[in-house]
Structures are given as C-alpha cells and as structure tokens.
Amino acid sequence: MTTYxxxxxxxxxxxxxxxxxxxxxxxxxxxxxxxxxxxxxNSLAQILESGxxxxxxxxxxxxxxxxxxxxxxxxxxxxxxFEGTLNLKSLMIFGIGALLGILYVFYAFxxxxxxxxxxxxxxxxxxxxxxxxxNTFWGMASIQNFGVIFLAFLTFYxxxxxxxxxxxxxxxxxxxxxxxxxxxxxxxxxxxGIGCLILIFQSRKRGFLLWLGSSLIFxxxxxxxxxxxxxxxxxxxxxxxxxxxxxxxxxVGSVFDVKAILPNKQLYxxxxxxxxxxxxxxxxxxxxxLKKYNSWxxxxxxxxxxxxxxxxxxxxAFIGITxxxxxxxxxxxxxxxxxxxxxxIYSVLTVIMVYLMLLGLISKKQQNSSxxxxxxxxxxxxxxTYISDYQDIRLLAQERxxxxxxxxxxxxxxxxAGVMARLQRVEKSFYHSKITEIDTLPMPLNVTERLNDFELxxxxxxxxxxxxxxxxxxxxxxxxxxNVYLFPSRIESAGNKAFLKxxxxxxxxxxxDNFMANISKLYIKSDTxxxxxxxxxNNTKNLTWSTQSIDIKEITxxxxxxxx
Numbered sequence: 013m014t015t016y017x018x019x020x021x022x023x024x025x026x027x028x029x030x031x032x033x034x035x036x037x038x039x040x041x042x043x044x045x046x047x048x049x050x051x052x053x054n055s056l057a058q059i060l061e062s063g064x065x066x067x068x069x070x071x072x073x074x075x076x077x078x079x080x081x082x083x084x085x086x087x088x089x090x091x092x093x094f095e096g097t098l099n100l101k102s103l104m105i106f107g108i109g110a111l112l113g114i115l116y117v118f119y120a121f122x123x124x125x126x127x128x129x130x131x132x133x134x135x136x137x138x139x140x141x142x143x144x145x146x147n148t149f150w151g152m153a154s155i156q157n158f159g160v161i162f163l164a165f166l167t168f169y170x171x172x173x174x175x176x177x178x179x180x181x182x183x184x185x186x187x188x189x190x191x192x193x194x195x196x197x198x199x200x201x202x203x204x205g206i207g208c209l210i211l212i213f214q215s216r217k218r219g220f221l222l223w224l225g226s227s228l229i230f231x232x233x234x235x236x237x238x239x240x241x242x243x244x245x246x247x248x249x250x251x252x253x254x255x256x257x258x259x260x261x262x263x264v265g266s267v268f269d270v271k272a273i274l275p276n277k278q279l280y281x282x283x284x285x286x287x288x289x290x291x292x293x294x295x296x297x298x299x300x301x302l303k304k305y306n307s308w309x310x311x312x313x314x315x316x317x318x319x320x321x322x323x324x325x326x327x328x329a330f331i332g333i334t335x336x337x338x339x340x341x342x343x344x345x346x347x348x349x350x351x352x353x354x355x356x357i358y359s360v361l362t363v364i365m366v367y368l369m370l371l372g373l374i375s376k377k378q379q380n381s382s383x384x385x386x387x388x389x390x391x392x393x394x395x396x397t398y399i400s401d402y403q404d405i406r407l408l409a410q411e412r413x414x415x416x417x418x419x420x421x422x423x424x425x426x427x428x429a430g431v432m433a434r435l436q437r438v439e440k441s442f443y444h445s446k447i448t449e450i451d452t453l454p455m456p457l458n459v460t461e462r463l464n465d466f467e468l469x470x471x472x473x474x475x476x477x478x479x480x481x482x483x484x485x486x487x488x489x490x491x492x493x494x495n496v497y498l499f500p501s502r503i504e505s506a507g508n509k510a511f512l513k514x515x516x517x518x519x520x521x522x523x524x525d526n527f528m529a530n531i532s533k534l535y536i537k538s539d540t541x542x543x544x545x546x547x548x549x550n551n552t553k554n555l556t557w558s559t560q561s562i563d564i565k566e567i568t569x570x571x572x573x574x575x576x
Contacts, residue, residue, distance in 0.1 A: 100151035107154020137390035146353035163193035261286035267359035410500030489544035
C-alpha cells in the first residue's frame with residue numbers, strides 16, 4: 013500500500029464514526045426545549061427585551077445554578093440573529109462542533125509529535141459514539157459540557173506550544189480561550205489553575221506572572237455576585253469515603269456499559285473498569301512525574317517528550333478534578349445517576365488519555381501493532397454503543413415530542429405571542445396531522461399500578477415495525493373528559509441481535525414483541541382515564557382505544573429551587 017493510499021484509507025476510516033454520528037443526529041435531533049433549555053430561552057428573551065447595554069451584559073453573565081453559561085447565551089443570541097428564533101438544533105450543532113474541535117486538538121497534538129494519522133482513528137471511534145446522546149440532543153448541555161472540554165484542551169495545547177519562538181503569540185490565544193472556558197461551565201475555573209502549573213513546569217516566569225494576573229481577574233469575575241445554588245448544592249460530606257470512592261469509580265468507568273448484555277451488572281462492571289483506568293493512569297502519571305526533566309533540556313527530542321506528557325497531564329488533571337466534582341454534586345441523588353449518558357464524556361476522555369499515555373511510553377516497534385489493536389477495539393466499542401443505546405436515543409426523541417404535546421395540548425402553556433413565541437416555535441410532529449381513530453377494542457394491554465406510576469405493556473405476537481422516522485413507534489394516550497396526555501413507549505423483547513440484522517440496518521425494519529411505558533402520576537391531574545394506543549409508522553397514524561381505564565390520583569412534585 014502506497015503512502016498516498018494509506019492516507020486516504022486512514023482518512024476514510026477516521027470519518028466513518030463522525031458520519032454515522034451526524035446521521036443519527038440528523039434523524040433524532042428535534043427543536044424542542046428540555047429542562048435547562050427553557051432557562052436559555054427565558055434569559056434570551058430578557059436580553060432581547062432589555063434596552064440597556066449594561067443590563068444585556070449582566071444577563072449574558074448571569075448565574076445559572078452553579079455555572080456561568082455565557083458562551084451558550086452568546087451562541088443562542090447569534091442563532092436568533094441569523095434564524096429569527098432559538099433553534100435548539102442549531103445549538104446542538106455547535107456542541108458537535110466542540111467534539112470536532114476536541115478531535116482537532118488531538119490531531120494537531122499527535123501531528124506535532126510525528127505520530128501517523130492512523131493514531132487518531134481509535135480516538136475518533138471512541139469520541140464519536142452515540143452513547144453521548146443525552147448531551148448531543150440537548151441544546152444547552154451540548155455547549156456547556158462539550159464546549160468547556162474543547163476550550164480547556166485547546167488552552168492547554170496553545171499554552172504549551174507557546175514556549176516555542178514561532179508560536180509565542182499562542183500564549184494570548186490561550187488566555188482568550190481560558191476566559192471563554194471559565195464562563196462556559198463551572199469546571200472552567202480549573203483552566204487558569206492548571207495553566208499556572210504548566211507555566212511553572214516550563215519555568216516561564218514572565219508568562220506565569222501574566223497568566224496569574226489574568227487568572228486573578230477571571231476567577232473573581234466568575235464569583236462576583238455569586239450566590240449559593242438554591243437546590244442545596246453538594247449534599248454529601250468527605251466523611252462518606254466509601255460512597256464517594258464507589259461514585260468516582262463508576263464515573264470514570266461508565267464508558268464500559270454492559271446494560272445491553274448484563275443489565276443487572278452495569279454498576280459492578282463500571283466500577284471494575286473505573287478501577288482499572290485509575291490504576292493505569294496512576295502508574296503512568298507517576299512514571300512521568302518522577303522523570304527529571306531538568307536533565308533533558310540538552311536534547312530537543314526530550315523537550316518534545318516533555319511537551320507531549322505535560323499536555324496529557326494537564327488534560328488528565330482537568331478530567332480527574334471534574335469527575336470528583338460530579339461525584340460530590342450528584343451522588344446524593346443515587347449512585348446510578350453517575351451512569352447516565354451526560355457524564356459519560358469524562359469516562360470516554362479518560363480512555364483516550366490512557367491510550368495516549370501508554371502510546372508515549374512504549375517503543376516505536378510496539379506502537380504500530382498497539383495502534384492497530386486499538387483501532388479494532390474502538391470500532392467494536394462504537395458498534396456496541398449503537399446497539400446498546402439505540403433504544404434510549406429513539407425513546408429520548410419521542411419523550412421530546414410528548415413534552416411538546418404536554419405543553420401544547422395538555423397544559424396549554426405553549427407561548428402564542430410576544431418574544432417567547434418568536435423564540436420557541438412548534439416542531440411539527442405526527443399529532444399535528446389527522447390521526448385515524450378506530451373504535452374501542454379489547455387489546456392485550458397489561459396495566460400494573462405502583463406507588464408513583466403505572467406500567468403499561470402492550471403485548472402482541474412478534475411483528476415488524478418500520479422505524480424510518482424518528483417519531484415512529486407506539487404512543488400511549490390517557491384521556492378523560494377534561495384532560496389528555498401522551499406518552500412514549502420503549503420497545504421490549506426485540507433482542508440485541510435484532511439491531512444487527514440487515515433488515516434493520518438498511519431498511520429500518522425491526523421485529524418487536526411488545527411495547528412498554530411508565531406513566532408517572534406526577535403532574536397528571538386526578539381523574540379516570542381511558543387508555544389509547546397510537547401506532548405511528550411511515551405516513552400511517554392509527555389510534556385505538558382499549559376497553560380498560562385507570563384512576564389516577566395526582567402527585568404534586570416539590571419544585572426544585574432555581575436561580576434562573
């Protein structure tokens with residue numbers, strides 16, 4: 013294989029996970045607000061209605077829980093300027109851009125240290141996996157969680173290479189990206205401190221003083237007017253050592269997700285994998301830190317090695333401290349929450365850091381075989397995450413549709429006039445067109461009542477369903493004389509192998525045994541509801557009412573205090 017052919021092959025393989033990731037995004041991403049997206053919408057409305065420049069500036073920098081989300085608000089404002097509305101799908105695209113930015117930083121880093129292009133392929137397959145779906149399909153979170161990582165890694169890279177005469181101006185670029193990072197997410201305040209350590213390590217006194225002076229502006233600026241998170245913030249103490257340690261292992265190892273094959277062992281295996289990753293990083297980092305860099309500086313090659321390892325150590329510090337912060341802030345809600353998709357990016361990055369650290373320690377002869385092994389493992393991982401998380405991605409899209417239905421039809425709170433109506437527009441869905449209604453029929457519907465919810469299960473003989481559209485599937489309807497609610501369903505008993513069959517991969521046709529939904533009693537008004545099933549497939553939308561009904565006694569959930 014010629015050098016040119018090898019490069020084309022590597023580039024093609026490099027972009028495969030990115031293309032698949034983007035195709036999945038295009039199919040399932042919806043312009044429907046979710047949780048904190050409403051906060052972005054509300055603050056943008058205030059910015060647009062404010063007549064004072066200083067007031068607008070204050071709103072851009074306003075606190076959001078324990079964060080400052082200036083970058084999110086700036087991008088939301090720009091989207092409004094160009095599109096005339098707050099298109100959350102466009103905000104998500106910027107989040108994917110941040111992932112591409114992270115990949116580019118790794119590309120520039122590896123290219124500078126003369127690694128072949130194939131070295132980047134495992135990183136691409138691990139980074140662009142659909143297991144990151146929760147942040148990917150959430151406008152506000154995609155910018156905050158992916159954006160701050162990109163800005164942190166970019167800052168460290170620019171700062172490290174600015175020691176070279178030909179790149180000295182990158183120091184000021186690093187200062188700017190550091191400033192953006194601080195005001196993108198709360199863990200962005202780690203960037204100035206890690207930057208100081210990099211400069212101390214490089215013995216750059218003048219640069220250190222300038223960086224320190226800037227940091228003493230950035231960090232107090234972040235905390236100026238800062239108020240305690242009204243939801244109580246961290247609810248565990250450092251004395252809960254065992255709980256915190258388990259939480260950290262789960263957070264670091266959550267990328268090793270066995271829910272598709274061993275759902276009851278998911279927590280256990282994530283803890284084991286987290287332990288392995290931490291031990292590997294601990295050993296490798298100790299080996300690097302104990303090296304005496306001062307004795308290397310007669311060799312240009314050793315200076316290059318130093319830059320390689322300092323960059324990775326800086327990234328590891330950012331990932332590690334952030335992971336500890338996530339555990340401290342979230343474990344009081346239950347250790348299982350640390351397995352959710354939105355925190356998995358830090359586990360993904362930990363795997364990448366282990367890969368790059370080990371690559372830097374092994375000999376050139378061993379590198380080629382190690383990289384090819386990593387390519388095979390990363391491809392297997394990427395395919396597995398698709399099988400494992402497809403169901404959750406599909407369900408998330410349907411949940412968004414049902415959220416909009418609740419706002420539009422159930423609660424009638426969808427904005428109809430003024431700036432809010434301009435910012436939030438209706439995402440057309442199946443319920444906006446005619447649905448064929450079939451008479452009430454007996455159907456194999458199992459209803460199980462629990463303390464806070466109902467479980468509805470529609471059991472049928474094995475059938476095929478066309479899932480070509482994001483909204484395809486079964487929806488459960490609850491209707492009384494006054495109220496109506498719509499709920500998505502989860503596919504049951506399809507089997508993992510079904511997602512690998514040609515008919516599903518190419519034609520989007522899946523064999524299904526039954527559909528199941530959990531109907532929470534929260535926010536559903538007390539009443540007697542008849543149960544209906546809407547079957548959505550291609551252009552067909554059929555509503556069938558069952559002969560069963562359920563009585564719901566409303567449970568009012570305590571609203572979590574917010575500062576937005």
